[in-house]
Amino acid sequence: MTVTISDILEAERRIRPYVRRTPVMAVDPADFGLSFGGRLSLKFECFQHTGSFKPRGAFNTLLSDPAGRPAVAVSGGNHGAAVAYAASKLGREATIFVPEFAPKRKVEKIRSYGLDLQITGMEIADTMAAYRAYLAETGALDIHPYDAPGTVAGQGTVGLEWREQVREQGGDMDAVLVAIGGGGLISGVGVAMQGGPAVIGVEPKGAACAHQARKAGEPVQATPTSYAKDSLGAPALGPLTFELIEAHVEDLLTVEDDAIRAAQAALWRVCGVAAEPGGATALAALLSGAVTPEPGAHIGVLVCGANFDPATLSG
């Protein structure tokens, strides 16, 4: 079980009618006070349907199931909204299991797509138990938030699209910075960028399961504590994302929560773009100096989500 560039090309053909080609904007690094004297391209995947990259994997998984089974997912956040959105667009059935502690605003977003919503479990273990029982009973199509080939191949279309756009603007990137939750996005981007830009992963210090897995040589369980945990707080990499990250991600960086807050504020002040904590985490690595590009380098940064209360940018 792995994911290859062919899987991503197939995913691209499958999902293209349903997803937005989100924009890439070239900005002067000096606008952010960066002095490496190179180029900076921001890809705004935060403008994708439902406010994150997650519909790419959800559409790909739904469209890959020849039987058209009802789908099931567990998520009180971006993945839940994406599965609900994709199922509603395709006229498919889906059940979304949401823990009782999920933020009301995100739950209402999931509810707005009109699919079956099961709010259950005071702890995530209870939510998972309910979901597993449902899955065993129904044989529904399981849409994993990150550790499944269909999910990874779908998210990988971000990488294909990005390289194509930067080439159209007359260049190629030397490295791309991508945030990591459970690793589905960066695994797909890593496969898509093979032979091209170096792929660098960024995690909050308080939700660093890829960093910990690389150190341990295998996925390890941890309890996310970061300010960005609502979107990046996976408890562990899966076997698939661990394998792909080890194969395709050159470096793994961690950033403090304050650096993430500062990157959100900078994106708003410098570019007028409102990104959620997880959406600004990749940029935080650059602004905090966790990575210093070579002089003249062309760096890409993925801004991957906008599901948050923009009032947090006020002031």
Next chain:
Amino acid sequence: MTVTISDILEAERRIRPYVRRTPVMAVDPADFGLSFGGRLSLKFECFQHTGSFKPRGAFNTLLSDPAGRPAVAVSGGNHGAAVAYAASKLGREATIFVPEFAPKRKVEKIRSYGLDLQITGMEIADTMAAYRAYLAETGALDIHPYDAPGTVAGQGTVGLEWREQVREQGGDMDAVLVAIGGGGLISGVGVAMQGGPAVIGVEPKGAACAHQARKAGEPVQATPTSYAKDSLGAPALGPLTFELIEAHVEDLLTVEDDAIRAAQAALWRVCGVAAEPGGATALAALLSGAVTPEPGAHIGVLVCGANFDPATLSG
């Protein structure tokens, strides 16, 4: 005194190193509940430096002055920030006159660029008197917010850039919707779009100086009352923008303040884009039904500003 396509091409060459090529994103009209079954391209000029299109005109005017004189402008809003930003980038001197009632947040933005800030006048007439006295005394380079060829030609580069981008994405637009304050932006876009898409202007009902001027056959003075008046509240068109709007703008539409609020909310919900009231006014015409495109039409909408408190999108 007029503005031609040559002036805009010259402005483009002059300002290109200093302004961002802001992104265009194709979205399905159905995402906004629109049923005309055509295409919709949003240009996000709200991601320009300082959060609006205004630096284009400011850079063009500054770079057109061979003597490199100190500049002067009157504005407590987007124009003031743009002139201050452009002057600071070019190492030029500038004085910005700001009325005492200007919003503190906008004044602080202007101040942040480190130019000479003159906060004076409890009423705008007093601010204007101070500015005129300064201008007469110093012979400074006057940068008008809309009614000057250098300003209009600079703002017109938005139109050139937009058509080029839509062509690169394999199409052309049938019509573009652009908000009107004093008319500098739409005048330039109108000249740039000649022989191409129809240009349609949109104003808030409570700040409709172009609509009133077209009816009267000449610019008329009015007191703006709209929710969007901080960016679109010019007291009247000038002779130049009146002439250019009459020559190049096919239709003038007006929208209620509630439609503007709804368009801001829709841009945030559907696209994750946070636009100020004036920035969402062009889209409001489409969403409120003030204009109904032909079946199959390709409509462009300019989202032109993001200088506001994003907390107003909460909830």
